[in-house]
Amino acid sequence: MNIQNFLTEVAILATGGIITVVAGYYLFINDLRKYLVSKSVETKPSDPKRNEQLQILPLRLQAYERLVVFVDRISPSNLLIRVHQPGISVVDLQSVLLNEIKSEYQHNIAQQLYVSASTWEVVRKLKDDTLAMISNAARGLPTEAEGVDLSRKILQHMAGIADNPYDLTLDLIKKDIHLLF
Numbered sequence: 001m002n003i004q005n006f007l008t009e010v011a012i013l014a015t016g017g018i019i020t021v022v023a024g025y026y027l028f029i030n031d032l033r034k035y036l037v038s039k040s041v042e043t044k045p046s047d048p049k050r051n052e053q054l055q056i057l058p059l060r061l062q063a064y065e066r067l068v069v070f071v072d073r074i075s076p077s078n079l080l081i082r083v084h085q086p087g088i089s090v091v092d093l094q095s096v097l098l099n100e101i102k103s104e105y106q107h108n109i110a111q112q113l114y115v116s117a118s119t120w121e122v123v124r125k126l127k128d129d130t131l132a133m134i135s136n137a138a139r140g141l142p143t144e145a146e147g148v149d150l151s152r153k154i155l156q157h158m159a160g161i162a163d164n165p166y167d168l169t170l171d172l173i174k175k176d177i178h179l180l181f
Contacts, residue, residue, distance in 0.1 A: 064176065067123055068170060101134075
């Protein structure tokens with residue numbers, strides 16, 4: 001075998017190899033790009049705003065839960081059962097009720113950061129209306145009346161209301177929670 005034939009065969013094989021590599025490159029380049037893009041998406045941190053929303057969601061849910069508890073605790077039927085003492089005077093019961101509501105509200109005031117402004121406004125108004133209802137009921141009773149008389153008057157007032165504002169507030173809170181999902 002002479003050198004010229006050998007070099008010719010090497011050149012033919014090298015050309016065939018180069019053509020095969022170039023053809024393979026053009027056939028697989030799109031698939032390779034897609035693979036590399038998908039790998040970079042997996043390793044790239046996701047949207048920071050989305051991460052922030054996912055981190056704040058448990059705080060928002062906890063705020064709504066606390067507002068549900070707050071509304072339940074200031075509901076007159078629950079509040080009166082919890083704080084009523086036998087033989088307590090109207091003035092003392094009124095003071096205890098008002099202090100209890102204000103204390104509960106102060107305990108939950110930070111929840112407004114995590115709930116909608118409209119929901120917080122409804123909760124705040126419910127608190128104010130409850131304070132006003134207790135004060136108005138106490139104002140209509142003689143100072144020597146007993147706490148039972150105040151409890152009775154408050155519960156009679158609540159029975160005369162067509163739509164229970166505490167239930168309506170709880171419904172609003174539940175609707176807000178459903179908007180999160």
